[in-house]
Amino acid sequence: MTRRFDSFPYLLLLPAFLLTLTIVAWPLFETFRLSLTNASLRPGEEYVGFENYIEIFEDDFFEVIQRTFVWMFFGVALKLIVGTIGAVLLNAALPGRNLFRILIMPPWIVPIAIGVFMWSWMYNGQFGMISGVAQKIGMLSGPFEFLAHKNSAFFATIVTDVWVGTPLVALYLLAAMQSIPKELHEAAWVDGASRFYRFRRITLPLLAPSIFTMGLLSAIWTFNSFDIIWILTEGGPRGATTTMIIDTYKTAISRFRFGEGSARAVMILLCLTAFSAVNLMLMARAGRKAGAK
């Protein structure tokens, strides 16, 4: 049979291709182009070379980068820890576990913004639940506005982010845990291995790839996270919660400095490219490993 060009598979790709081209690929290209201009809401833009980049590094941009990574690190680490513990708890064969599994998902299902409204009230110093309970048990001596102080606002946004992201991590790891063959546990159990020993020697090693995958995905989502910080603090107080995404949005959309905002967006894209590179590399390695077996 002669091989001739078959256009059918390409035609099938067309709708997805067109949509992604317009909404992702072209804007990606535009971001780079705009970052070298002084574009604003006014029509007409001039090429300004690397001026925007020089400008952002004259600001406290290194601080913003550092803050973004610290924010992401705590967010992802806590999501993985709390998510793994949650998955272990929900995996236990206890009466009521189906109900518990249903009950953990709401933070992920409801619009993120709505969940954040609720948290913003929880963080209220005078009347909110957290400050109130902390005062009652003596951890705080008086009302404390969590969102008004630099450090507490930083961690408050992390806690809310963990709240939004943990259900998915827990659910994903629970599914991975349930795909571990039961025979392994039974064999170890017959040999008299304790529950904790089995967890450490069977569950955890077999779960590790899933935890790793989830960690990478979480890192990307956390890095791109916008709603939570915007609604809780808009990047404040005094910039304490301004991550790279918030910083870009403020520059570009709130102040209509498209050029400078694009330069900031390019910095984000560089970070994301690094993530993707790591991700693809690790996936290729995992693929080779699987192939070798």
Next chain:
Amino acid sequence: MIDKYKWWEKLGLYAGILVFLTFILAPFAEAIMVSLRPLDSVFRAPYRFYTPDMTFDAYIEMWTSVPQLPRYIFNSFFMSCAVTLLALICIIPAAYSVSRFEYRFRNGILTTFLAINMIGAAVLIVPLYKLMLTLGLLNTYWAMIIPGAAFSVPTGIFLMRSYFLRIPKELEEAAFVDGASRMYTLWRVILPVAAPGIVVVSITVFITAYAQQFLFALTFNSIDDYHPLAMGLYQFFGREQVVYNQLMAASLVGILPVLLLYIFLQRYIVAGLTAGAVKE
């Protein structure tokens, strides 16, 4: 036997579950309590979880303070449905293409979609804003639907692909032998078999779109009639004196439909979210 717990193990597990669920559900519980209080009782220190002056007044008053609430709820649903539909039109053929045909660039295309997955919409907000401005789509439903769909296409393709890969090739070959065209085969033979997968993909896209409408609405829309729930209530939230009991009441009523949907469709949602965790 192996799953048998000693009493103190059970106690420990239940205590752990209690702490975990408290963290997850506390904001909802507090929102319910606040929504059931008169405003002067909401702003009262010291903090008490339960106060005896509970009333449903906020649930009645909110319809006059947030007159557009039904509209916001409708908008949220309408836009999520539109996003799902548009995304499916792109996802299904594309996923079929990459799972069934061998051609040049196929792996390159898959890798590209994987990479796109990492870019959040907020990063591309400037050119997207300019694009919507140029196309005259600012302040329309489209400005929120099109980007929403575009950003869910990559994940959707991967998810849908995993379902197509499970369908035996013999099915199509049989159809070809019977003289069916390839389009007919996809439409009449493959899609019905892939229906469970399509349901999972649709629900996953819907839930994601529903949860993440805020950014597009905040940036691309300023017409109140088109706002999704999150944005509609955000305006209310941004006022000088936030009427918290009504905000919480409106939030809870607003999320009720999707929570009910979640309870009924739970199985599919879980299947979509955990795909990839289970090795085949």
